[in-house]
Amino acid sequence: MEVLSFLADGLLLSLQPLNLMLILAGVTVGLFIGAMPGLGSVNGVAILLPITFLVPPGSAIIFLAAIYYGAMYGGAISSVTLGIPGASTAVATTFDGRPMALNGKASLALVTAALASFVGGTVANVLFTLFAPLLASVALSFGPPEIFALMLLAFATFVGLGGDDIPKTIFSICFGLVLAAVGFDTISGEPRLVLFEISGFLRGIGFIVLAIGVYGIGEMLWTLEQTRGEVTTTNPKMTIKGLVSDTKEAARKGWRGTMIGSFLGFFVGVLPAAGATPGSLMSYGVAKMLSKNPKAYGTGIPDGVAAPEAANNSASTGAMLPMLTLGIPGSPTTAILLGGMVIWGLTPGPRLFANESEFVWGLIGSFYVSNVAALFINLAFIPLFVWMLRMPFTILAPLIFVLSIIGGFAAARSMHDLWMIVIFGIGAFFLRKFDYPLAPAVLAIVLGPIAESTMRQSLLLSSGDPMIFLNRPIAGPITVIAIILILLPALKLLRRKKAVATA
């Protein structure tokens, strides 16, 4: 009951005129920044951090958290309308979001994303409020072997459930992981894989470079070539009535994915260093695995949008938990929030809840208010985003190319990376022609640094014995599930051969 009274105080605090205004402004700004390919919540929070020194710390963090929320909702918009994931957390949203837009169901996809995000955020807020200290201690028991096992599971879902050509899927995963290793070896500090001795590779290859290349340039070339330039992505339903019927359809067809994403996303988000990207991917994989019709995933179904969208919002809230309770940021954005708190004179960690109760509960209260604000502001802007898709493709296509290039530069600030975007784009087009799945490579480049460092730390802990991934109580079962998923296609093949032989 004490928790509820603290929460009520927090809600009242976040509904004060200044805070409410900051929430509405933050969510709207975040929504547009998140919708822009190349820019995500981390850009919004970092750029607007100095502005927050004008207001008290409690209001400042509420503003930044509102931007974070808005950007999480916004990430889905570019995934659906442009087919480019605005941030790594929205990669899985493109799997079904883009086909839905191409099938003329863009507004349904956007409404599903908004509703799933709202439910994901709400579930996460409730779990956060009730179990914050307990979950923080569970998260602490996740060491490098457990995190590596989780990464293995994320990749295994692609191999076991992907439905694509298995060798090509494995090639794509390995390729993404190797690209992530370009630059410097983080442990020894030595230059590594400086390809063709070009110094630009010393900076590594960022996720956004590959994502914009694959989805912004490669996918567009592929669409233009396949459709002969006559792409129809329009959806005439832009009325209030249309939105209401989309809302009903989204609730009916997307509830399973939403529920899976909301809970799974939160628990993955809570883990330090895991965050919303593996959370959204795993939710997509699990929703597909538990579905009666897994083959429908990837063709454009609401559940395929709902699962990753609910998960990335839920995980984003979850990622705040280790930041507030342990002082460990779970994502780049929470790292900046943490930096802000230190500048404002607050010490994140176990004592924060006791020493700065008003600040913490004000922030938690603002999660609830930001979530509601983000839902309504997002729904209000859906007609604008759908209108964008009504443009003739000969106007939309160059706009997407321009946004890809300028967004790519904004994220990386280097001409070398722009050329890499072009090379990846043209390469991706030809790989796509030969049915190489590219989403695994994009996710692998995001998860690669976490997977490598946790694998090396684990092997160091065990003096080189790989059994560390199997004989620990949490890592063991996760690794076994991952291995089963990897072997699933081979087991299916064996069963089919056996059935043919007996028939």
Add this chain to the structure above:
Amino acid sequence: MRQGEISLAGLLALFSLYLMWKSMELPIGYIRGQGPGGGFWPFWLSLGMLLSCIAIAYNWWRGKSPAARSDDPIMDEFGWRTVILVGGGVVGFVALISIVSMYGAIALFLFYYLRFLGRHSWVLTLGLSIVLPVLLFLFFEGAMMISMPQGMAFTQPFFDLMYDFIY
């Protein structure tokens, strides 16, 4: 398609070998007291890429993938023309950034695409080619405080004028 499938697998296998060779610049084994060497992770993953290419080639030989069974060309004339005109346009766009600035390159790319590929009217072409770069300038330089490449010296008067406007 059949020839393309095996040629691509061969190219990717060569690239995998190159990555394995590059990874060997750092230790690829286990170093006592330090854990796996810096080259361990990329080396074994590149080997995974190579083995995948061998599996792709094996599937090609058995005719298991759709591309391996198809005698169609990779693309028809329309496809090649689209890729060259659009892909070439994007390459030109990026090449122009160092000369006429990011915003100048955007204007020229939009002009090329809208007028020559999209065959839109002069009003729409010129309108979008001028308005969009200005809006993007206001968003990136003004609101987000992100500086874009300014190209060669002759673009400076334009930037001076725009900076006077936003500051």
